[in-house]
Amino acid sequence: MAVSPGPRRCGSMSPDGILTEIQVNLLECKVCFEKFCRQQRDRRPQNLPCGHVLCLECITALSHPLLRKLECPFCRQLCSVDSTSHCQVLCDLQELLFSWSSTSSAPPHRAKGGLSLATGVTSSALHLSAAFGGWGTLINPTGIAVLGSSGTIVVVHDGEKSVVLFSPQGRKLNCFGQRGQASGELCYPVDVAVTPCGHVVVTDAGDNAVKIFTSRGNHVLTVKDSFQMPWGVATDSCGHLLVTDVQAGTLFHVKVDYTRGVTLEHHASISELQHPKAVACCQVTRNTAVMEHLTDDTHPPERHRHTRLKVFSQDFRLLYQTDSFSLTLLSTARLNMSGVAFDADGHVLVTDSERGMIWSLGKLQDGPVLTPLVGDHLIRPVGLVSLNNMLIILDSGDHAVKIYSAKSDTGSTIQA
Structure with a gap:
């Protein structure tokens, strides 16, 4: 499985920051920007044969209605819709994070001040x-x-x-x-x-x-x-x-x-x-x-x-x-x-x-x-x-x- 692009800047991040990076970079479709959701059929994450992951709705929208093929928006590989498969690992990861956030008093989020760097400087509130x-x-x-x-x-x-x-x-x-x-x-x-x-x-x-x-x-x-x-x-x-x-x-x-x-x-x-x-x-x-x-x-x-x-x-x-x-x-x-x-x-x-x-x-x-x-x-x-x-x-x-x-x-x- 490959989600484009992968998480970044994890080396010096706090655990909450890493969890947030996972939510932003792994748990949303990078074509429509919508969060993956196993309960909604169109929002379920699907593996393309090339390894990248899109939601089912975007796969349907990008594929040819008769040939049932699409070009991966990230690596340009030609993929068959019939060769896609449900990405269970992302659904399990999403379920795990949901369970964690429902029991934790401090669920993962991005700080109001923006991204914190190791230098101690924080970004403006954009x-x-x-x-x-x-x-x-x-x-x-x-x-x-x-x-x-x-x-x-x-x-x-x-x-x-x-x-x-x-x-x-x-x-x-x-x-x-x-x-x-x-x-x-x-x-x-x-x-x-x-x-x-x-x-x-x-x-x-x-x-x-x-x-x-x-x-x-x-x-x-x-x-x-x-x-x-x-x-x-x-x-x-x-x-x-x-x-x-x-x-x-x-x-x-x-x-x-x-x-x-x-x-x-x-x-x-x-x-x-x-x-x-x-x-x-x-x-x-x-x-x-x-x-x-x-x-x-x-x-x-x-x-x-x-x-x-x-x-x-x-x-x-x-x-x-x-x-x-x-x-x-x-x-x-x-x-x-x-x-x-x-x-x-x-x-x-x-x-x-x-x-x-x-x-x-x-x-x-x-x-x-x-x-x-x-x-x-x-x-x-x-x-x-x-x-x-x-x-x-x-x-x-x-x-x-x-x-x-x-x-x-x-x-x-x-x-x-």
Whole structure:
């Protein structure tokens, strides 16, 4: 039996913390986010032939009605519905935990203050208030952005139509971006940003281009000049584009006339970066943050991931930098930074895709102040947006958008 993904961070956790990890990571379906339940037929955990576990309802929904086969949402193995079996061990484990909680005066739960680390620092009181998407609605999502005051959430993923727009409540509003190289089509979308006037900007690594659409999906412009492999994209308050080129090692600054659909200016603002990917622009200070992925020729890259964060001023002067190794010295955890964003106060936020966490690094002028913000219900966060005292996080681990707020009422789950 394999449940994707497995429990994390158990080495230094208390017994209550371990029990909570079991409940979150083993006893809920990672497609629909519903708890397994042996009393409800559709919620019973079922083993797929590949070893992963889904609830019966999701197996039925994902399988072909005639062929009775489905692709495992985690490992992509083709599985026969007739070869699935009831996962008795998870039912027994759930029954055991229920019996324990009914007799214990202190049932397992997550502390109100959030995830406690061995350093003694605790996260702010951010709680999961909504989650939507799931396999099928989103497939291996890679980029997220939010459209201004409307709160419309834009995600790029590997589905048939690569760009999906959701309401703040998780209802699918629109989707566009058919796979292909023609005008208005996308080959391999990586990241997405939105402009103040409501345009959607997508980096297409397959076509080595940046493609601009209206929010309704109408193609406005394709920018291909000088790009070798565009990756991350952000917009400043004027609607100008900041695009990282992972192969050229460059941050490009692009000015566009969206009304006429023409490029006004396109130049390299920063060169000699090492595999830059994620990029963010602070709407308060207008500083730009870029995440570099450093290479280590002496070790396999899958064993020694090393990232460096650089923050530049509005005129692209380097203000400060830090890297994953330096940040590890401030904590007992080895950080694997991937995504980056700014909050409303100008603090730098980063995703930790290995530990499934969101960290605040502060404003960095006097050095980073490492503070965990979110550590619950995240698997592999790859992107985030800070908006109205909320964090909107893209979790590629279970193909979902997750919204965290300071409210104490948790557990609201919306399925698009």
